Amino acid sequence: MGKMKADCSSQKNTIMNKIIDLTQLINSSMTLYPGTVPTSIEKYNTIEKDGFAELKLTFCTHIGTHIDAPCHILKNMKSLDQFPVDKFIGKAIIIPLKNETEISLEFLESFKERLAEVEFVLFYTGWQFKWNTKKYFDDFPTLTKEAAEWLTKFNIKGIGFDAISADKVDFNETDLSVALRNHNILLEKEIIIIENLTNLDKLPETVFTFQCFPLKVENADGSPVRAVAILD
Amino acid sequence: MGKMKADCSSQKNTIMNKIIDLTQLINSSMTLYPGTVPTSIEKYNTIEKDGFAELKLTFCTHIGTHIDAPCHILKNMKSLDQFPVDKFIGKAIIIPLKNETEISLEFLESFKERLAEVEFVLFYTGWQFKWNTKKYFDDFPTLTKEAAEWLTKFNIKGIGFDAISADKVDFNETDLSVALRNHNILLEKEIIIIENLTNLDKLPETVFTFQCFPLKVENADGSPVRAVAILD
Numbered sequence: 001m002g003k004m005k006a007d008c009s010s011q012k013n014t015i016m017n018k019i020i021d022l023t024q025l026i027n028s029s030m031t032l033y034p035g036t037v038p039t040s041i042e043k044y045n046t047i048e049k050d051g052f053a054e055l056k057l058t059f060c061t062h063i064g065t066h067i068d069a070p071c072h073i074l075k076n077m078k079s080l081d082q083f084p085v086d087k088f089i090g091k092a093i094i095i096p097l098k099n100e101t102e103i104s105l106e107f108l109e110s111f112k113e114r115l116a117e118v119e120f121v122l123f124y125t126g127w128q129f130k131w132n133t134k135k136y137f138d139d140f141p142t143l144t145k146e147a148a149e150w151l152t153k154f155n156i157k158g159i160g161f162d163a164i165s166a167d168k169v170d171f172n173e174t175d176l177s178v179a180l181r182n183h184n185i186l187l188e189k190e191i192i193i194i195e196n197l198t199n200l201d202k203l204p205e206t207v208f209t210f211q212c213f214p215l216k217v218e219n220a221d222g223s224p225v226r227a228v229a230i231l232d
Numbered sequence: 233m234g235k236m237k238a239d240c241s242s243q244k245n246t247i248m249n250k251i252i253d254l255t256q257l258i259n260s261s262m263t264l265y266p267g268t269v270p271t272s273i274e275k276y277n278t279i280e281k282d283g284f285a286e287l288k289l290t291f292c293t294h295i296g297t298h299i300d301a302p303c304h305i306l307k308n309m310k311s312l313d314q315f316p317v318d319k320f321i322g323k324a325i326i327i328p329l330k331n332e333t334e335i336s337l338e339f340l341e342s343f344k345e346r347l348a349e350v351e352f353v354l355f356y357t358g359w360q361f362k363w364n365t366k367k368y369f370d371d372f373p374t375l376t377k378e379a380a381e382w383l384t385k386f387n388i389k390g391i392g393f394d395a396i397s398a399d400k401v402d403f404n405e406t407d408l409s410v411a412l413r414n415h416n417i418l419l420e421k422e423i424i425i426i427e428n429l430t431n432l433d434k435l436p437e438t439v440f441t442f443q444c445f446p447l448k449v450e451n452a453d454g455s456p457v458r459a460v461a462i463l464d
Binding site for chain 2: 019020023024025026027036037041044047051052053056057060062064065071072073074075081085088089180213214215216217218219220221222224226
């Protein structure tokens with residue numbers, strides 16, 4: 001049998017590409033959007049007591065690296081289980097921000113040709129390094145209204161960020177149509193939003209495959225995902 | 233912008249292959265292994281009340297289409313978050329059962345050449361059609377001891393079933409080393425087990441890509457997954 005393994009190793013490698021995990025760890029002390037129900041991970045069964053180990057998980061659909069579905073914000077719009085499964089995989093590019101404090105249309109226009117080639121766009125803000133600190137919620141760059149509206153004209157399945165939200169965290173703004181403006185613009189066009197990505201610094205400038213298959217929860221307004229990039 | 237979409241559509245299609253969802257739906261009335269903590273899906277925030285919708289999910293790590301990690305049964309063995317992410321994707325074949333009441337070494341030997349080429353093996357028992365009925369727990373075919381041990385000699389990452397378990401459901405057998413024999417044999421070799429798959433009747437006889445990325449839960453003994461097959 002040893003020979004059998006050796007003989008097939010080169011064959012197997014032809015299909016396997018480099019895979020980069022873009023996912024934050026889920027535990028009971030993880031960063032949560034302010035006001036979110038706490039994540040609980042309970043040792044419900046243990047090998048010592050029961051002969052097998054099972055955790056009882058309790059969490060919100062919008063924890064860690066997760067997708068926002070259109071029905072997260074908008075009435076009568078799709079939940080994640082209503083999309084065909086190929087909604088959650090496609091060609092992608094990373095757009096790295098440098099000193100931009102917002103993601104403007106002017107900034108994005110230089111990526112016009114590349115945006116036309118892909119189905120996912122990931123914005124690398126650098127906030128991934130502030131995960132699990134209070135600074136994670138402050139001053140991360142977000143899309144301007146014009147930029148968000150312009151992006152909906154492309155044939156894009158989803159837009160991702162290494163930050164807590166597609167909109168600023170601003171509890172002084174009580175009008176949610178303002179506070180969640182970018183969510184509204186994107187989700188109304190069925191462009192899913194992926195938040196709290198990480199390892200975006202490890203992605204190449206070239207096109208790669210991004211995927212973020214959600215749990216198949218009935219009527220899911222969101223779902224934590226194991227987001228990965230597959231490089232050629 | 234309409235032209236831009238049209239121009240790039242053929243390019244996009246070159247990367248996209250046919251994707252088949254192999255995942256059972258998660259809801260509060262889903263089939264669970266006897267004794268498992270009930271799955272709860274609570275509307276915690278609603279658009280009417282809060283301006284946004286979020287579900288509070290409570291479930292065991294071993295519900296629906298899910299992975300068993302080595303530490304599910306075996307002390308001091310790996311949890312899912314301890315594997316590199318490429319553990320959860322690879323070339324796969326489906327082995328369909330016809331009238332076999334068990335999966336014997338004799339039956340498997342005719343698949344020897346094909347098993348050497350892949351990283352995942354999925355057994356199509358037909359029990360997927362009994363999901364959400366009491367018959368789902370009865371008499372599904374499982375690996376004999378010899379067959380399970382023989383499979384560990386291949387370079388396999390994981391073995392999947394469209395049934396509730398890799399072992400019979402038998403509560404008269406109180407010795408778990410007997411009742412969970414196949415779990416022990418496979419997990420001891422770090423071969424992950426994928427249970428409650430579905431749509432296995434839709435898979436081709438040829439090699440395809442199987443993937444089952446788990447949630448990135450700390451110390452996860454298992455995880456529900458969105459299992460999919462990607463066909464060339």
